[in-house]
Amino acid sequence: MDSDDDFNSSPVSDEDFMGDQDSDVGLEDDSDFDMDQDDVGFETHDKDIFPTKQHYEVDFKVYDPRQIQASQDNQIAEVSQILGQPPEATAILLRHYRWNKERLIDQYMDKREEILESAGLGETAASNPPKVVKVKGFVCDICCEDGPNLDTFAMKCGHRFCVDCYRQYLYTKIKDEGEAAQIRCPGDGCNRIVDSKSLDLLVADDLRERYHVLLTRTYVDDKENLRWCPAPNCVYAVECGVKDKELMRVVPTVHCECSHFFCFGCSLNDHQPAPCALVKKWLKKCADDSETANWISANTKECPKCYSTIEKNGGCNHMTCRKCRHEFCWMCMGVWSEHGTSWYNCNRFEEKSGYDARDAQAKSRQSLERYLHYYNRYANHEQSAKLDKDIYLKTEKKMQQLQNTTGMSWIEVQYLDTASQALQHCRQTLKWTYAFAYYLARNNLTEIFEDNQKDLEMAVENLSEMFEKPIDQLQGLKVDMMDKTAYCNKRRIILLNDTADNLKQGNWEFNVSFP
Amino acid sequence: MSAGAKKRIMREYGECMADTPPGMKINFDERNMTKWEVLLDGPDQSPYAGGHFKLEINFPNEYPFKPPVVSFKTKIYHPNVSNDDKGSMCLGLLRADEWKPPNKVVAVLRLIQTLMIEPNPDDAIEPSIANEYKENRKEFEKNVKDWVKRYAK
Ligand SMILES: [Zn+2]
Ligand SMILES: [Zn+2]
Ligand SMILES: [Zn+2]
Ligand SMILES: [Zn+2]
Ligand SMILES: [Zn+2]
Ligand SMILES: [Zn+2]
Numbered sequence: 001m002d003s004d005d006d007f008n009s010s011p012v013s014d015e016d017f018m019g020d021q022d023s024d025v026g027l028e029d030d031s032d033f034d035m036d037q038d039d040v041g042f043e044t045h046d047k048d049i050f051p052t053k054q055h056y057e058v059d060f061k062v063y064d065p066r067q068i069q070a071s072q073d074n075q076i077a078e079v080s081q082i083l084g085q086p087p088e089a090t091a092i093l094l095r096h097y098r099w100n101k102e103r104l105i106d107q108y109m110d111k112r113e114e115i116l117e118s119a120g121l122g123e124t125a126a127s128n129p130p131k132v133v134k135v136k137g138f139v140c141d142i143c144c145e146d147g148p149n150l151d152t153f154a155m156k157c158g159h160r161f162c163v164d165c166y167r168q169y170l171y172t173k174i175k176d177e178g179e180a181a182q183i184r185c186p187g188d189g190c191n192r193i194v195d196s197k198s199l200d201l202l203v204a205d206d207l208r209e210r211y212h213v214l215l216t217r218t219y220v221d222d223k224e225n226l227r228w229c230p231a232p233n234c235v236y237a238v239e240c241g242v243k244d245k246e247l248m249r250v251v252p253t254v255h256c257e258c259s260h261f262f263c264f265g266c267s268l269n270d271h272q273p274a275p276c277a278l279v280k281k282w283l284k285k286c287a288d289d290s291e292t293a294n295w296i297s298a299n300t301k302e303c304p305k306c307y308s309t310i311e312k313n314g315g316c317n318h319m320t321c322r323k324c325r326h327e328f329c330w331m332c333m334g335v336w337s338e339h340g341t342s343w344y345n346c347n348r349f350e351e352k353s354g355y356d357a358r359d360a361q362a363k364s365r366q367s368l369e370r371y372l373h374y375y376n377r378y379a380n381h382e383q384s385a386k387l388d389k390d391i392y393l394k395t396e397k398k399m400q401q402l403q404n405t406t407g408m409s410w411i412e413v414q415y416l417d418t419a420s421q422a423l424q425h426c427r428q429t430l431k432w433t434y435a436f437a438y439y440l441a442r443n444n445l446t447e448i449f450e451d452n453q454k455d456l457e458m459a460v461e462n463l464s465e466m467f468e469k470p471i472d473q474l475q476g477l478k479v480d481m482m483d484k485t486a487y488c489n490k491r492r493i494i495l496l497n498d499t500a501d502n503l504k505q506g507n508w509e510f511n512v513s514f515p
Numbered sequence: 516m517s518a519g520a521k522k523r524i525m526r527e528y529g530e531c532m533a534d535t536p537p538g539m540k541i542n543f544d545e546r547n548m549t550k551w552e553v554l555l556d557g558p559d560q561s562p563y564a565g566g567h568f569k570l571e572i573n574f575p576n577e578y579p580f581k582p583p584v585v586s587f588k589t590k591i592y593h594p595n596v597s598n599d600d601k602g603s604m605c606l607g608l609l610r611a612d613e614w615k616p617p618n619k620v621v622a623v624l625r626l627i628q629t630l631m632i633e634p635n636p637d638d639a640i641e642p643s644i645a646n647e648y649k650e651n652r653k654e655f656e657k658n659v660k661d662w663v664k665r666y667a668k
Pocket of ligand 2: 159185191192
């Protein structure tokens with residue numbers, strides 16, 4: 001146990017990790033000569049990148065609809081034995097208690113009669129199953145119809161209505177309001193829940209199906225450790241043990257079977273490494289300040305040297321002006337040649353010295369500048385991820401043509417797909433590092449964070465640049481591209497592990513308070 | 516809208532006529548019976564006294580399985596009425612999960628009158644007005660009277 005822990009939290013393993021990948025990059029020319037060997041190399045590579053569970057990852061499990069139903073049935077069977085009630089009645093009781101079986105069992109032992117009554121399962125229900133009857137002199141209080149041939153229905157509470165109205169009521173609740181487990185008697189002020197026996201008697205088959213789908217929905221909704229995948233039309237649910245109160249210490253990203261990455265805490269798209277509360281605050285700020293910020297993240301800018309208009313059409317931030325050939329960085333508009341050196345500080349916002357910010361106006365200007373610095377980079381990575389994808393899709397099409405003309409196999413062009421996915425992932429992470437950094441108060445850890453951010457950003461820009469190369473050169477860049485892809489993934493893991501570890505230990509200081 | 520729903524609305528109108536709550540007048544148009552216009556006097560024992568308010572009651576197609584929709588056409592300073600051009604209310608009976616099909620419009624009208632005498636700041640649509648009602652009743656009443664003078668005379 002102990003040694004296991006040591007291994008996981010040892011800073012030495014991180015060091016090894018970094019040393020490792022440096023040598024990998026150095027090896028890229030060596031492995032060039034043999035395709036077969038290279039393929040093998042790539043596989044072992046892959047294992048290097050994902051050795052075990054990373055520090056930023058959480059345990060989770062994905063369930064398909066059948067498994068959800070089965071887990072529901074298991075619980076019903078288990079509680080049914082304890083209570084000595086048939087499964088059908090147990091299901092009603094469990095839903096009544098929002099699947100909190102401990103509370104149900106506790107209270108059932110205490111006040112059995114009362115609970116059975118309130119769930120519509122009173123003693124008499126067994127000997128007196130619900131039925132539709134005609135009642136002399138009855139007037140329906142909903143539709144005002146009367147007559148001796150009117151079919152009527154009432155639960156044990158005695159609130160009687162004509163069957164048509166009762167049905168219409170259930171129909172509205174189920175179809176329009178999506179209710180299932182908590183539909184109350186239509187009687188004025190009556191809180192009795194419509195039990196599923198009464199429901200089965202009254203509603204048609206199509207509605208009954210919908211009712212059972214909704215019941216399954218409520219099972220997942222009621223369980224704290226289960227959540228539906230928010231991807232459109234996805235039918236899977238994810239189980240994760242991270243509790244709401246832990247969300248300032250961990251970012252629980254889960255990966256659905258449908259391939260969607262989302263946050264278990266807030267259901268938004270993967271937002272590593274920023275905690276949910278910070279994401280919420282940031283998105284609100286961006287929405288509030290969108291007008292101020294929009295102009296700056298516009299899609300066109302001027303060349304800082306000749307001022308001719310330049311449009312960005314790829315994801316890469318290394319720009320070359322068509323007119324004067326000046327090379328610069330799209331994000332900070334600085335000279336590109338300085339980006340590869342120790343001068344590089346594109347990601348860091350330099351806090352101006354106190355004397356610059358003497359009066360209130362200068363202060364508010366500086367705070368806007370600071371916000372725009374981070375927002376600009378945040379928005380840029382979002383935009384770049386889209387552009388990277390566009391370029392990839394174009395490239396993929398061309399690769400298919402190439403495949404047809406040169407007879408290259410499908411498997412041989414997969415490195416492009418892998419590279420594109422790495423870019424998407426890394427840019428998603430980079431995007432959120434800027435929201436994270438915006439709320440970060442400077443301490444001795446910020447510099448390491450910014451260095452990691454810078455390293456990942458450089459790796460990403462390098463890889464992104466390759467996608468913009470003409471197709472005929474792409475095949476020759478295969479090995480290089482695979483190496484750069486692996487490197488990007490590694491830098492991402494290093495950054496995320498470091499932020500996650502410090503988050504877990506509460507080492508980050510923020511310049512705002514989060515609830 | 517179903518024949519049953521129309522029958523029910525007609526019946527309710529008849530009941531309202533027979534037993535109209537005091538200070539209220541209902542304009543009913545048989546060609547458009549799903550929209551009632553209600554003229555309401557501010558209750559005497561409230562700061563709304565002396566004001567005349569126009570309300571609209573709209574019956575949804577699913578009536579009475581869904582609640583009627585109430586909107587103030589006269590601007591009113593009230594924690595439970597939205598301070599916009601809709602003047603909407605959505606509390607108590609008027610909420611889909613509270614409304615039960617046997618409930619009647621006349622109960623809605625009584626609810627509105629009760630709320631004018633005693634607003635419900637804990638279920639407010641206008642939190643700042645609710646806050647003022649709770650913490651600075653004098654200021655609240657002054658604003659109410661101001662608005663009555665400006666919009667409801
Ligand atoms: Zn009826
Ligand atoms: Zn009842
Ligand atoms: Zn999914
Ligand atoms: Zn989240
Ligand atoms: Zn230029
Ligand atoms: Zn830059």
